[in-house]
Amino acid sequence: MVREDRSPRQHWSGFLTVCVVALLLAVTAAGPAVAEPSLFVSGASKDTNTVLAGDSVNVTATVQNTGNSGGAMSIEYVVNGTTRATERVVVDAESAVERTRALKFDTPGTYRIKVKSPGNSAGRVKVKPAIVETTRTDSTMRELKIRGGMVPTNEPYVMNVSGPANRAFTLQSWTVNASQEAFTQDVTEYTEPSAADISVPSGDAASVFGVVTVGSSGGVEPSSMQFALNRSTLQQAGIAAQDVRVYHRVNGSWKAAETAVASEQPNRVVYEADTKERRLTPSGKSSRRSPSHERQSSTNRRQMDIVSPSGELSKTLAVPREPMTRRCWSTVKSSTRPR
Incomplete structure (x- = not known):
């Protein structure tokens, strides 16, 4: 038997040949990468x-x-x-x-x-259930849109109204009695009364500081409101905080609404007034007529004033009432009580 004698060089050559073939086979098996989403x-x-x-x-x-x-x-x-x-x-x-x-x-x-x-x-x-949106604001007025989506119809519903604290007065909340879950009310708050197209007290004996008008909405009646007056405004008018009252103009005469101080803050006083018409009561007798309020607007709006019990109008605010197109309240200073 003849034994084949191979040199080391021949052994390495065979080994390299096997490795190269194996490597080529591995690459061929893998092939190109498959495109996939992620x-x-x-x-x-x-x-x-x-x-x-x-x-x-x-x-x-x-x-x-x-x-x-x-x-x-x-x-x-x-x-x-x-x-x-x-x-x-x-x-x-x-x-x-x-x-x-x-x-x-x-x-x-x-x-x-x-x-x-x-x-x-x-x-x-x-x-x-309801939201209050500011649709427009400037130095003289603020327009709000109050929208109800699912308010209770068996009890008053309170909507908070956020507003700037640097105004003479601002609405803080608006409460309604609603016979329907969904409604819309447009509210305009005037810090410059002359910009409001409503009948407000005028003349030397009256000084009006602000007006709020609220467009009526069928089936939705005001119940109460909260509003804030700056203490500086009260001081300039010479009115004590507890002497502020709300009055509403109804059929040519003034009727009073229940008004109370809701809270006192360092720079302003927050009041709450009952705005339900059935609870409005006439003011006391007066020895003088108040400044003229007899001008009627084309939309036949009603009006409410905030006054002191001594007869000095301290401010006026306004809110419309059914079946009127709009209602209103305001704040004034006068030497006599409204009639």
């Missing part, structure tokens, strides 16, 4: 934090694809853990798209909104 929800947001019952919130989701091929996925709009809507989204490779969905909320409360998958929070939204 989609996920990368963000979520909403267009408001507060909404009226019965209104919708627009929720926007961002869907991103980091893969090298276009693809699609289904996203879920989830409210308090319950899926409210599902949407199929197609996204090109290495790009992102946005989708917006309106979600309606009928019941007051606080809701947490998410878009998944994976879950991305759009935050919380507060749904209110």
Whole structure:
């Protein structure tokens, strides 16, 4: 038997040949990489934090694809853990798209909104029975829109009115008795009385500081209101805080509303007045007529003044009453009581 004698060089040559063949086979088996999409929800947001019952919130989701091929996925709009809507989204490779969905909320409360998958929070939204929105404001007036969506119809409902603290007077809250859950009222607050198109006290004996008008809404009656007067305004008028009263002009004569100090603050006093017409009572007798209020506007509005019991009008405020188009209250200084 002949024994083959190979040199070390021949052994290494064979080994390299085997390695090269194995490497070529491994590369051939792997082949080119397969293009695949990679989609996920990368963000979520909403267009408001507060909404009226019965209104919708627009929720926007961002869907991103980091893969090298276009693809699609289904996203879920989830409210308090319950899926409210599902949407199929197609996204090109290495790009992102946005989708917006309106979600309606009928019941007051606080809701947490998410878009998944994976879950991305759009935050919380507060749904209110009624809201007060400022639609316009300047140095002489402020326009408000009061909207009811699901207010109780068996008891008075209070709506808070936030306002600047640097005005002579501002509404703080407005309470209504509503026979319907949904309504709209337009409120205008004038810090410059001459800008208001209503009949207010005039003449040398009267000094009007502000006016508020409220457009009437069928089935919604005022119940009470809170308003703030700056202490500097009271001091300039020479009126003590406890001497302020509210009067309403009804059928050519003045009737008083129950008025009380609700709270006292360092720079202003907050009052609450009963604005229900059935509880308005006439003021006491007067030895003199008050400044003229007889001019009637084309919309036949009623008016209320805030006065001191001694007969000195300290301020006037205004609010419309059914079946009138508008009502109003205001604050004035006079040497006599209104008649």
